[in-house]
Each structure stands twice: as C-alpha cells, then as structure tokens.
Amino acid sequence: MSALCVQQLQVRFGAVEVLESIDLRVDSGEFIVLVGPSGCGKSTLLSIIAGLERATQGRIEIGGREVTNIPPKDRDIAMVFQTYALYPAMSVRGNITFGMQCRGVARREQDQAVDRVAKLLQIESLLDRKPSQLSGGQRQRVAMGRALVRNPALFLFDEPLSNLDARLRVEMRMEIKRLHQRLGTTMVYVTHDQVEAMTLATRIAVMHQGRIQQFADPQTLYDQPANLFVARFMGSPPMNTFAARLQVADGELRAVVSTASGVALCLGRPVGNLQKWLGRDVMLGIRPECITQPDAVRARGFEQQIDARIEMIEPTGAETMALIRLGDHELMARLGPDARPAVGSTARLSIDMSKACLFDPRSEERIA
Amino acid sequence: MNAARRTRDVLEGLSRLFAALVLATAVCYVVGFTAWTTWISFTDSALLPDYTFVGFKHYERLLGSRVFLVAYGNLAIYGVGFIVGAAATGLLLAILIDQKIRAENALRTIYLYPMALSFVVTGTVWAWLLNPDIGIENFVRGLGWDNFRFDWLIDSDLAIYAVVIAALWQASGFAMALLLAGLRSLDADIYKAAQIDGASPARMYLRIMVPAIWPIVVSVLVILLQIAIKTYDLVRALTAGGPGIATTLPTNVVYDYMFQRGEMGAGSAAAVMLLLSLLLVMVPYALFQRLQKRRQQRHD
Amino acid sequence: MIDARANAGSRIALYAVLVVFALFYLMPLLVVVLNSFRSFEEITRSSVLGLPTALRTDNWAQAWGTYCLAGACTGIKPYMWNSLLIAIPATLLSTLLGALNGYVLSLWRFRGASLVFGVITFGVFLPAQMKLVPWAIVLRELGLSNTINGLLLVHVVQGLAFTTLFCRNYYVNVPQDLIKAARIDGAGFLQIFRRIILPLSPPILIVTIIWQFTGIWNEFLYGITFSEGPQRPVTAALMALSANIAQAREYGIESAAVLIAALPTLLVYLFGGKYFVRGLTAGAVK
Numbered sequence: 001m002s003a004l005c006v007q008q009l010q011v012r013f014g015a016v017e018v019l020e021s022i023d024l025r026v027d028s029g030e031f032i033v034l035v036g037p038s039g040c041g042k043s044t045l046l047s048i049i050a051g052l053e054r055a056t057q058g059r060i061e062i063g064g065r066e067v068t069n070i071p072p073k074d075r076d077i078a079m080v081f082q083t084y085a086l087y088p089a090m091s092v093r094g095n096i097t098f099g100m101q102c103r104g105v106a107r108r109e110q111d112q113a114v115d116r117v118a119k120l121l122q123i124e125s126l127l128d129r130k131p132s133q134l135s136g137g138q139r140q141r142v143a144m145g146r147a148l149v150r151n152p153a154l155f156l157f158d159e160p161l162s163n164l165d166a167r168l169r170v171e172m173r174m175e176i177k178r179l180h181q182r183l184g185t186t187m188v189y190v191t192h193d194q195v196e197a198m199t200l201a202t203r204i205a206v207m208h209q210g211r212i213q214q215f216a217d218p219q220t221l222y223d224q225p226a227n228l229f230v231a232r233f234m235g236s237p238p239m240n241t242f243a244a245r246l247q248v249a250d251g252e253l254r255a256v257v258s259t260a261s262g263v264a265l266c267l268g269r270p271v272g273n274l275q276k277w278l279g280r281d282v283m284l285g286i287r288p289e290c291i292t293q294p295d296a297v298r299a300r301g302f303e304q305q306i307d308a309r310i311e312m313i314e315p316t317g318a319e320t321m322a323l324i325r326l327g328d329h330e331l332m333a334r335l336g337p338d339a340r341p342a343v344g345s346t347a348r349l350s351i352d353m354s355k356a357c358l359f360d361p362r363s364e365e366r367i368a
Numbered sequence: 369m370n371a372a373r374r375t376r377d378v379l380e381g382l383s384r385l386f387a388a389l390v391l392a393t394a395v396c397y398v399v400g401f402t403a404w405t406t407w408i409s410f411t412d413s414a415l416l417p418d419y420t421f422v423g424f425k426h427y428e429r430l431l432g433s434r435v436f437l438v439a440y441g442n443l444a445i446y447g448v449g450f451i452v453g454a455a456a457t458g459l460l461l462a463i464l465i466d467q468k469i470r471a472e473n474a475l476r477t478i479y480l481y482p483m484a485l486s487f488v489v490t491g492t493v494w495a496w497l498l499n500p501d502i503g504i505e506n507f508v509r510g511l512g513w514d515n516f517r518f519d520w521l522i523d524s525d526l527a528i529y530a531v532v533i534a535a536l537w538q539a540s541g542f543a544m545a546l547l548l549a550g551l552r553s554l555d556a557d558i559y560k561a562a563q564i565d566g567a568s569p570a571r572m573y574l575r576i577m578v579p580a581i582w583p584i585v586v587s588v589l590v591i592l593l594q595i596a597i598k599t600y601d602l603v604r605a606l607t608a609g610g611p612g613i614a615t616t617l618p619t620n621v622v623y624d625y626m627f628q629r630g631e632m633g634a635g636s637a638a639a640v641m642l643l644l645s646l647l648l649v650m651v652p653y654a655l656f657q658r659l660q661k662r663r664q665q666r667h668d
Numbered sequence: 669m670i671d672a673r674a675n676a677g678s679r680i681a682l683y684a685v686l687v688v689f690a691l692f693y694l695m696p697l698l699v700v701v702l703n704s705f706r707s708f709e710e711i712t713r714s715s716v717l718g719l720p721t722a723l724r725t726d727n728w729a730q731a732w733g734t735y736c737l738a739g740a741c742t743g744i745k746p747y748m749w750n751s752l753l754i755a756i757p758a759t760l761l762s763t764l765l766g767a768l769n770g771y772v773l774s775l776w777r778f779r780g781a782s783l784v785f786g787v788i789t790f791g792v793f794l795p796a797q798m799k800l801v802p803w804a805i806v807l808r809e810l811g812l813s814n815t816i817n818g819l820l821l822v823h824v825v826q827g828l829a830f831t832t833l834f835c836r837n838y839y840v841n842v843p844q845d846l847i848k849a850a851r852i853d854g855a856g857f858l859q860i861f862r863r864i865i866l867p868l869s870p871p872i873l874i875v876t877i878i879w880q881f882t883g884i885w886n887e888f889l890y891g892i893t894f895s896e897g898p899q900r901p902v903t904a905a906l907m908a909l910s911a912n913i914a915q916a917r918e919y920g921i922e923s924a925a926v927l928i929a930a931l932p933t934l935l936v937y938l939f940g941g942k943y944f945v946r947g948l949t950a951g952a953v954k
Binding site: 376377379380383384386387388390391393394395397398399400401402404405408413417457461464465467469475477478479480481482483484485486487488489490492493494496497499502503504506507510537541542545546549594597598600601604605619622623626627632635636638639640642643646650 | 682683685686689690692693694695696697699700711712714715716717718765768769771772773784787788790791793794795796797798799800801802803805825828829832856857858859861882885886887888889893903906907909919922926929930933934936937938941944945948949
C-alpha cells in the first residue's frame with residue numbers, strides 16, 4: 001500500500017490541458033519533489049492531491065484509501081504555502097489550534113499539541129504574537145507548525161521557501177530535511193529550484209508542460225536524464241548540449257563536433273545499439289564539471305583531451321567557471337579554484353566522456 | 369532671450385503666489401468659518417449677526433430644550449439602526465459576491481447605484497413608496513391582504529425606522545464596495561489553508577476573513593457614522609422631520625433655528641454641538657489609526 | 669471562494685439571496701420609471717406600484733416644461749439648467765485648484781505642510797451647518813446672495829477640501845526623483861506642474877471630477893439656503909415636490925421630474941462606474 005497513488009490524472013480548463021495523464025506512486029516515508037519551470041503544472045497537481053481543485057479525470061488514493069471526491073479536511077493531509085497563509089488576525093497559538101478547534105478537539109489536547117510543535121520548531125516565545133509581528137522565517141515555522149499539529153499522513157509543501165532570502169532559504173531547507181528524518185512522514189514538495197529538489201528529495205518528478213518527464217532518485221536524474229529537458233533542467237550550471245555527428249573511425253566511436261575544424265570527441269564506449277545512429281546527428285550532453293584541467297586527478301571515466309579557446313572566466317572562490325569555445329560551440333567548463341587562464345588563450349582541457357549523454361535530436365529522448 | 373526668461377520668471381513668481389493664495393484660501397476657509405460660527409454661537413445674533421457676547425446662553429437653552437434632546441435621541445436610534453444595518457448588509461453582500469458569482473459586475477452596479485443619487489431623490493421616492501395611501505400598503509391591500517399595514521411614515525414610533533430603511537438603501541452598496549475590496553485584498557492562500565483546516569464557510573468568514581480586514585470594517589463604520597450625523601436632506605424629503613418631531617435630527621434643529629426661526633446664535637450653537645458630536649468619534653479614530661501605524665512600524 | 673464542491677442547493681440559495689437584494693435596490697427605480705408613464709388616474713386609483721397601460725410621454729413633457737413647482741410653472745428645465753451652470757464650472761474649477769493644492773502639499777516640502785494638509789482634511793469632515801452663517805454673510809457682502817454665481821463660489825471653495833485630499837494622496841506616490849530631475853533640467857514651479865504632474869494626473873482627475881460632479885449636483889443644503897425661486901438648483905426644486913401637500917399630487921409627472929433630475933449623476937455613474945469605485949476605495953481606505 002503506497003502513501004500516495006495518482007492514477008491517470010488529467011486536468012483540462014476548456015481547451016487548455018494543464019495536466020496530461022499523470023501517474024505517480026509514492027511509498028510511505030518518501031520525500032517527493034515535484035520540480036519544473038513555472039506553468040509546468042506542478043502546483044496544480046499539488047492542489048489536486050490536496051483536494052483544493054478537481055481533476056477532469058483520474059483517481060487519487062492516499063494511504064490506500066480513495067480520496068478523489070473527498071474534501072481537503074478529510075484527506076488526512078497538511079499543507080504549507082509559499083505565502084505562509086497565516087490567519088492575520090489570530091495569534092500564533094490561534095493559528096496552530098484553529099484546525100483543532102474546527103474538529104472539536106479538547107482544549108487540553110490542543111494545548112499539549114501546541115507545546116509539542118512549538119518546541120519542535122523552536123517558536124515557543126512567539127506563541128502570543130500576531131503574524132504581522134513575525135519575520136519571514138518565523139512565519140514559515142508557524143505555517144509548518146500549523147501543518148505539523150494535524151499529524152497528517154501526507155505533508156504537502158507549495159514552494160515554501162521562495163519568499164525567503166537566500167541565506168534563510170538554505171537554513172530552512174535543512175530544517176525541513178531534519179524534520180523529515182525525525183518524523184518520517186511522507187512529504188510531497190513543489191519547487192522550481194532544482195537545487196532544493198536535489199538536496200531534499202528521495203525521488204524527484206521533473207515536470208514540463210503538464211507531463212512528468214522523469215520520476216527517479218536525484219542521482220539517476222542527474223547521471224541518466226531521460227530526455228534533453230531533464231538534462232538541461234537539473235544541474236547548475238546546466239549541462240552543455242550541442243549537436244554532433246556519430247562516426248566510427250579507427251575502430252572507435254566518435255562524435256564529430258565540428259566538420260570545419262574537424263574536432264571529434266572519442267566516446268569511449270562500444271557502438272552497441274548506436275549502430276543505427278552512425279552518420280547521423282545527435283545531441284551530445286556534457287556536464288561542466290566533466291570539462292576540467294588535465295592535471296585534476298581523474299580516477300575513473302574515459303578522458304578525452306581537447307584544446308579550447310577561453311572566452312570568459314568567472315571565479316567564484318570555490319572554483320572557476322570558464323566559458324570555452326569548442327569548434328562552433330560555447331561550453332561551460334568547471335576549473336579548479338586557482339585556475340586563471342588568460343581570456344583569448346587556448347587551453348588544454350580534459351573531458352570525462354564516460355558521463356556524456358547522447359540524445360535523439362527529434363524526440364529529445366536519451367539514447368545513451 | 370532675456371525678455372523671454374524674464375516673462376518666464378514673472379510667470380513663475382505669479383504662479384507660486386497664486387498657488388499659495390489658493391492654499392491659504394482653503395485653510396482660512398476651514399479655520400475661519402469654523403471659528404466664525406463658533407463665535408456667533410456665543411453672541412446674541414438673531415436674523416442678523418449681532419456681536420454682543422452672551423456666553424453659553426444658547427447652549428444652555430438648547431440642552432434644556434425638548435426638541436434638541438429628542439433630535440439627539442432620534443439620531444441615536446437612527447444612527448445605530450443605519451450604521452449596523454448598512455454595514456451588516458454590505459458585509460453580507462460582499463461575502464456573497466466573493467463566492468465567484470457569475471453576474472458579478474451587473475450585481476455590483478445594481479447594489480451601488482443608489483450612491484449616485486441625491487438624498488432628496490431617495491427621500492422623495494421612498495416617501496411615495498411608504499405612503500400608506502398610494503404606496504406599498506395600498507398595493508398589498510389591493511392584492512387582497514386587507515389588513516396589511518405599512519404606515520410607518522405616519523406612526524410616531526416607527527417613522528424613524530422608515531428613515532433607516534431609506535438611508536440603508538442608499539448607503540449599503542458603498543459599504544459592500546469597500547468590504548469587498550478588503551476581502552479581495554487578502555491572500556488567496558488563506559482560504560485554502562482554512563479549507564484544509566476544515567473550517568465551515570461561516571466560520572471561515574467570521575473567525576478569519578472579517579477579523580483580517582478589521583481596519584477596513586472600522587473605516588466603513590466611521591464613514592457611515594459621519595453620514596448618519598450629517599443626514600439632513602433625506603429627512604427633509606422623506607418626513608420633513610415628522611410626524612411631529614419623531615424624525616427630527618440635530619441637522620434639522622440647526623436649520624430650524626438658523627433660518628426658520630431667525631435665531632442665528634442658537635442655530636450656530638446647535639451647529640457647534642453637531643461638530644462636537646462628530647469630533648467625539650473622529651478624533652479617537654484618528655488617534656487609533658496613528659497608534660496602529662506606529663505599532664506596525666515597531667515590528668517591521 | 670468556497671470549495672467548488674458546495675452542492676447545487678446552496679449555490680441556488682446564494683443566487684436567490686443576491687437576486688432578492690437586487691430587487692430591493694432596483695424596486696424604487698423601477699417604480700419611478702414605470703410611474704413616469706402612467707397617468708394621474710392610474711396611480712391614484714391603485715398605487716405607485718403598477719404597470720403603465722401605455723408608454724405615453726406627456727408626463728415627461730409636462731415635467732420638463734410646464735409642471736408647477738417651487739412657485740413657478742416652468743417645469744424642471746430651468747432648474748436643471750441652473751444645476752448645470754453650477755455643477756460643471758464648480759467641478760472643473762475645484763478639481764483644478766485641488767490638483768494645484770495637492771501638488772504643492774505633496775511635492776514641495778515646506779514647514780507646516782502636514783499641518784496645512786491636516787486642516788484641509790478636517791474641512792472634508794466639517795459639517796455644512798458650520799459654514800451656513802459665514803457663507804450667508806460673505807455672500808451678502810459680495811452681493812452674490814441668491815445668485816448662481818454665489819452658489820458656484822460656495823461649491824468651488826467647499827470642494828477644495830475634498831479635491832485637495834484626493835489629489836494630494838495621489839501625488840504623494842509620484843517619485844520625488846522625478847521632481848529633482850526636472851529642477852536640475854531647469855523647470856520651475858509652474859512648468860513642473862504643467863509638464864510633469866498634469867500629464868500623470870488623468871486617473872485621479874477623472875475620479876475627482878466624477879465625485880465632485882455627483883456631490884455638487886446632488887447637494888441640497890447650500891442649494892436651498894443660498895438660492896431662491898428661479899435660481900434654485902434642481903435638488904432644491906425637487907424638495908418642493910415633497911412639501912407640496914396642498915394641490916393634488918401628479919405622481920406621474922413628479923416621477924418623470926425625479927428621473928430627469930437624477931439622470932445626470934446616474935449616467936455619470938453608469939459610464940464612469942469603475943472610477944466611482946476607485947474613488948471610494950482610495951478615499952476611504954486612507
């Protein structure tokens with residue numbers, strides 16, 4: 001019995017299809033992140049799971065029980081919103097206990113629950129304040145407290161950290177992760193920030209244009225993206241993608257990057273089922289961290305050395321990002337913190353080709 | 369070149385002078401006229417101003433006069449009925465319209481149009497409607513209910529409520545417009561959070577939404593109170609203050625003394641009393657607002 | 669914004685309540701419109717609530733040109749004309765001057781500016797009764813008693829408080845940097861007003877004009893105190909209708925008269941609707 005099961009969910013507003021046939025199965029205790037650019041349908045999906053909106057078609061089960069037509073309050077869920085959605089005229093205590101009051105919980109139980117949650121989130125000193133008297137981070141904690149006190153089977157988060165400044169965001173991210181480790185409740189989290197997704201999730205559903213592009217654990221998503229969209233979306237800076245032609249030369253499989261200058265990259269793998277792609281154009285994807293200085297230790301992977309022109313460097317202290325030119329393409333490379341190649345010079349760099357991905361240029365699916 | 373600049377400078381100077389004059393006029397008007405009327409209230413003026421000082425003579429007389437006391441009593445009844453009624457009606461309509469209604473624009477236009485009318489028009493029309501001989505009472509009796517009574521206009525005890533109805537009809541749309549704007553300014557996610565918490569619609573509005581727009585509610589109440597205290601045209605058109613003095617309001621007393629009886633001094637005193645009753649509400653409200661603003665700033 | 673799952677029953681109840689209220693608000697207007705087409709006999713025989721037997725226009729014609737009210741038998745036309753002669757100039761003048769005041773108060777910081785603004789705001793709340801006697805004396809001294817120009821003056825000065833309040837609250841949102849840049853460019857007081865402020869002003873000017881026109885047209889107290897006979901504005905003339913207990917009331921004609929008198933502000937409301945509301949929410953939610 002899975003904690004959450006979404007079957008064949010479809011949402012249509014008039015002629016516009018917001019969600020196209022979503023299937024999702026979440027196991028108990030998982031931390032699922034729905035990630036994607038704005039307009040991909042992730043917030044709509046969350047709203048439907050919560051029961052705040054209705055799907056045109058499809059079925060939802062929470063904890064094995066069908067809830068498709070059940071109102072939010074009976075679905076055993078709790079939700080944290082991007083704008084916190086605290087009740088402005090009530091104190092923090094009032095905000096947290098409001099749901100319990102609606103359910104008719106005894107006063108003593110309410111107090112106990114508030115104390116428990118306040119201690120967990122460290123908001124004991126704020127209990128008598130009004131939301132307008134709290135900072136952003138404090139409000140977010142209170143919002144989580146209000147959700148926690150429901151002891152739900154499913155915890156829903158709708159971009160809860162988007163309104164916080166960068167430092168607070170990192171802090172709260174860790175708190176949420178800590179909370180999940182402590183409570184073990186199943187969590188479904190929506191964000192547009194792929195870093196949040198990568199750091200928080202047990203599994204990530206990357207969404208685009210109303211469809212789930214890929215649903216897998218973070219590492220798989222990163223190393224084996226199902227298509228170009230996932231490849232480009234996950235990872236920062238994004239994966240370098242460019243067109244290349246597959247060839248066999250000297251018994252090795254190569255990707256010819258540019259016919260003019262004749263730059264070709266050895267793919268370091270057998271032809272295998274790429275036979276039908278020989279002589280054709282594919283999209284090649286190489287992550288920036290795979291392009292680096294030759295003297296960086298490369299224990300694994302297939303190393304391919306190239307000479308590339310340095311177009312621009314961006315030192316960030318921990319590393320130096322470099323925009324390089326390879327043939328007709330500009331790629332991002334990640335060099336060590338002390339690297340300071342001169343702009344305009346040609347440098348010798350190493351590419352770890354074992355992690356390179358190949359995509360069908362028309363369907364955008366990964367082929368290798 | 370120099371001549372052009374000089375004319376420009378002259379124009380500049382003149383326009384500044386003009387602006388200063390206009391501003392000064394506005395200020396002198398407010399301060400001056402208030403002071404003037406107050407001064408006259410302490411003098412023995414009758415038909416024409418007569419600046420002999422008589423102290424609080426007029427005030428004492430007014431406070432002891434039956435008409436004056438009845439007028440304020442009427443204002444109390446009318447005020448409470450009107451303010452509570454208009455605010456409640458406005459709130460109800462605002463909440464109903466907030467439910468994603470289809471014909472919203474049409475409905476809002478209908479609810480608000482009475483504000484565009486003069487109180488004289490409102491009073492005149494409602495006088496016809498409430499007239500027992502040709503109005504609603506007559507109509508319903510014509511339908512068969514021979515014992516139907518709706519003759520508040522000629523009933524000393526009920527006439528004031530007729531004024532309440534007419535005033536409510538005129539001003540509740542305005543309350544609705546403000547309260548609806550307030551409801552709409554709330555974060556939409558609060559509704560969602562309340563739904564998940566399991567609040568019934570009634571609870572949602574009473575415990576969350578309305579308290580959340582409390583400053584706007586107070587604003588509405590204060591404005592309605594202002595309208596109530598200043599009501600004059602409506603009473604004159606609807607009941608002319610009657611039957612007897614059953615619907616006479618302080619504003620009627622002022623006019624009565626000033627122009628009907630030719631007692632300018634007493635009339636001015638009545639006007640000053642009117643102003644004081646208005647200040648009694650406006651000043652605490654202004655202070656309350658300033659306090660709120662300061663408290664808000666402290667926590668930012 | 670209730671859960672869409674609310675059943676059809678409560679939805680019907682919701683609309684029912686809204687419609688009942690709509691009828692409550694519309695009823696007086698409907699009654700008056702219908703009566704304006706009914707003859708004297710029809711109305712007195714039954715009641716003011718009823719349907720006309722034919723759409724005759726003689727009530728309208730009489731209301732406009734021949735009905736006797738307020739001491740003369742010229743219908744409502746002269747009074748409408750008076751109101752127009754007062755309302756339009758007074759609206760335009762008070763709005764323009766109010767904009768000037770608002771401009772000075774918000775963008776030219778001088779000592780006591782907020783005090784001045786406070787006093788002027790107070791003027792908005794000041795009851796008209798406090799100004800009756802002084803105005804009576806001033807108008808008499810100026811020789812303007814019982815003239816249209818006298819009422820015009822009253823409404824212009826009276827309107828200043830309100831228009832200043834509105835315009836100032838609007839201009840406060842103009843970035844001060846705009847003025848500084850203009851002054852560096854060499855623009856002076858008048859030029860900044862003409863070239864920068866006024867072009868930015870249409871939204872607030874429209875709202876102010878709508879509110880002023882409605883307020884001045886519908887105003888009664890000053891109208892009846894400072895005018896007489898043929899100089900009366902239409903609201904004062906209308907009041908004579910309700911005081912008219914002596915002769916037999918021609919309700920049909922009077923209905924037409926009331927409608928004619930209410931028409932200008934109703935039309936302004938219907939066409940300027942959203943500005944009307946904008947003025948409401950801006951002015952009240954200070």
